[in-house]
Amino acid sequence: MKTNIVSVKYEDNYAPKTFNGKAYSYYTAISLQPGDLVNAPTAYGEKIARVSEIDIPEYKVEPIKAYLKIITEKIDREIYLQSGEVKVAA
Numbered sequence: 001m002k003t004n005i006v007s008v009k010y011e012d013n014y015a016p017k018t019f020n021g022k023a024y025s026y027y028t029a030i031s032l033q034p035g036d037l038v039n040a041p042t043a044y045g046e047k048i049a050r051v052s053e054i055d056i057p058e059y060k061v062e063p064i065k066a067y068l069k070i071i072t073e074k075i076d077r078e079i080y081l082q083s084g085e086v087k088v089a090a
Contacts (some may be wrong), residue, residue, distance in 0.1 A: 002055050003055050003056060003057065003058060004027055004028050004029075005025055005026070005027055005028070005055070005056040005057075005058065005061060005068070006025070006026055006027075006028050006032055006051050006053065006054050006055075006056065006071065007023040007024065007025050007026075007051070007052045007053035007054075007056055008023065008024055008025075008026060008038060008040050008049035008050060008051055008052060008071070009021055009022070009023050009024075009049060009050055009052050010024070010040065010042075010047050010048070010049045011047065011048040011049065011050075016084070017080075017081055017084070019049065019050040019052075023052050023053065024040070024049075025056060025060075025061050025064065025068055026040060026068055026069055026070065026071045027068050027069070027070045027071070028070065028071045028072075029070055029071070029072045030071070030072065030073075030074055032051050032054055032071070032074065033051065033054065034051050034052060034053060034054060035050065035051060035077070036050070036051045036074055036075075036077065037049070037050055037051075037074070037075040037076075037077045037080055038050075038051060038071045038073060038074050038075060039071070039072075039073040039075060039086075039088075040069075040071055041069045041070070041071070042069075048075065048080070048086065073088050074088065074089040075087065075088065075089060076088070076089045077089075
């Protein structure tokens, strides 16, 4: 079943362009696929993240549902990985 909940992994602070660690859930206002790069809102501002899972069932995030933030920007993956420049994907 399709949902608008995705899981992302943040870019590593010490190894740019790598995405490891814990996955965090977000609502999304845009269509995303695993591997897409996004600007994910955090308590400390926006952070680049890679989508690791899509269509997460609501029951899996029920305890934290009220705290989920919304991803609204997809980053052009190729440009970012080649040059490090953050451009919003069309």
